[in-house]
Amino acid sequence: LEQSKLKELHALLGELQPFDFAEIYELLPAPSKPKFVLQLDSRQLAMMIQELDLELQMEVLHYIGFERSPDVLDRMDNDDLADLLKELSFKEMEAFLSSMQKEESEYVQHLMKYDPETAGGIMTNRFVWIRNHYTVREAVDKLKAFAAYAENLFYMYVLDENKVLVGVVSYRDLLLAHLDDRIDEIMYRRVISVHVDTDQEEVARTIERYNFISVPVVDSDKHLLGIVTVDDVIDVIVHEAAEDIQKLSATGAGKKGIDFQTSVISASARRLPWLLLLLLLGMLSGSMIARFEETLERVVALTFFMPMIAGMTGNTGTQSLAIVIRGLGTERLHKGALIRLISRDFGVGLVLGLICGILIGIIAYIWQGSVMLSFVVSLSLLLTLVIGTLAGTLIPLLLYKLKIDPAIASGPLITTLNDLFSLFVYFGLATLFINQL
């Protein structure tokens, strides 16, 4: 590149947003990536790294080189940095931490101790705090001193002499006040904060409900430990939705989902364990049916209704499961709500079972002309829809109450279990009435 073009490039880079850097980096052909990295300053690199996936973060760190990395890492949000460092080998991590500023490095090590799915795991220390006896002028001076540091914020948090969080002041409040006003006269006192151990989904819910831009994180004595910002919360909400989808479809749990870029081998490997489990469960259904071989040989027409009975039970179970999974993400479940939900779904199962059961009875009679066969099919569908609807509600609730990873209650699993027992009910009833069929 010529010198003049390079200058133009730098001017352009200066006006870009972090996401733009990340997108340019991802689109660049591999040989140009190290060159691009060299053109960015430490602040731009820090911003870019935060927008990249972990694998690409490692790649960029590699291009930056060990000498320059500490300067870049120093400028990253500490919550993102803690996540990145966790992925390094212990030796690399130690090396990076020891090369960072002492205060920063201590905070990051502190952050790494919290469960990553709690307020402590997603908070950052990039906030500006002031004392309650400050004037507006003193507050603005402190903001000026820490301007580069607290780049993306809109509030200042107010601490008393014991470092207890006692109020919050927005930049707007500061603009509207006189320079000589005291902070404790203009601050908002009923600060809503979250405890450092609060689950990240609950933190997201707090920000979502109150339309906050950030929420302070405190310990049990109300000492301010950090803040969680709305952009981190959006990530939590998106992640939570992806988890719900995984539960419904059995496409692998946790961070290792499957997207459009996943390779054939990885995608197959993540889908296979579920399918193998379901294969074995499917064979359980088969061996159960085999016990009714005699019934089947006498009335082959029973087979015609098998896919419908098994399918319908699976479908109603999936519907119930989706409602429960979604509900557990947004609603609180006290005992009264639980009982109401279960009896509601018993009612729903009954309504669906009666309507579908009567309908299929009529269809079966017209098609096969046997009153007893249509009675068996009709009664089976009624029973299996009631049980299937309830199974889709009860199984995930039970796992939730037992604090078992609810990813186990996946849609296909419930469908396959419903297959198994719906066919048992069907062939059981058929065998009971075999002499009339």
Add this chain to the structure above:
Amino acid sequence: LEQSKLKELHALLGELQPFDFAEIYELLPAPSKPKFVLQLDSRQLAMMIQELDLELQMEVLHYIGFERSPDVLDRMDNDDLADLLKELSFKEMEAFLSSMQKEESEYVQHLMKYDPETAGGIMTNRFVWIRNHYTVREAVDKLKAFAAYAENLFYMYVLDENKVLVGVVSYRDLLLAHLDDRIDEIMYRRVISVHVDTDQEEVARTIERYNFISVPVVDSDKHLLGIVTVDDVIDVIVHEAAEDIQKLSATGAGKKGIDFQTSVISASARRLPWLLLLLLLGMLSGSMIARFEETLERVVALTFFMPMIAGMTGNTGTQSLAIVIRGLGTERLHKGALIRLISRDFGVGLVLGLICGILIGIIAYIWQGSVMLSFVVSLSLLLTLVIGTLAGTLIPLLLYKLKIDPAIASGPLITTLNDLFSLFVYFGLATLFINQL
């Protein structure tokens, strides 16, 4: 209530957040609700209404009464107000609009014309704009004049003499600048804006990517029409996730989902249409199997593998569907990506089919001792897993490309279609090899 207690109550109410008002209102017993409404001032009522569901909004409006309502509606965010007014009868709507301030009423009528799922449908005019030739002092003065109006904002948008958006200034920038600095010297010029017709999911993606608090909405000539704030975007993201879940579980599309509070009748009514459709499709499977009656009568053991074959095809289809639904929400689909995705999933189907097919062949041989039966079962599973995996990918992609509401490609529908053709493949192969079975 006594006078002193009333005073205490008012002091308490003054410190609450909008969400708190809404929660108190929802928890109050019905007879106390009108009394509570009477204790709130117009600003508090406006905040509370915005946090309530539409049915409760109507109830509150009813309690407020026609005389006081305009004052309350005037204070609501215009995007929320437009949504509310759309639900009123034409006569009521006219009456409300004519009682509002002229400028506000015109803007709201304007908003109601935009598609509710676009930037225009979710934007608000509660922002403060300034001219580029202002000084910081003039900007702060304008902010002070409009303070109550632009309550929750953190930026001021800068317009030139043609009302074209030319820059943005944060309150933080204002605090850090000198009072005599000119706005066009300190403003950020590369403002990222969205067009008024942009889909709301794309708006959400913009805010998510750039970690914005709000994004300006412009027409084709870059005139500033409104802004979309991050709290509205969170609602869009949550809504989008709920839609994905509905697609995977066939629990009703659009706003009318099912939650823990939905009544037995409503929940049944929303689930029933899908189940009836699936019932008929299930009977298609049945009548298809009936054509293979002769084959079935000769080899009853074929029945034992039916649930496994149909179930596995449905399961792999659900997995593929979930990956596509989730991906369509977050990734762009150009032609190259499409071809790569489809060939990836063909590969995945082949890997899964080979592993599961060989496994089930061994199991079938050990169990039933027939080489030909185990060959038919094994080959069927291989074929149906390939086709089922691809069907789960291709059907939603096709609907998406044809711009058909993708809610149609629900999980249970794909499962049931996969049932149908997997059993056709299975019994077709069995009939072909019947003399060897």
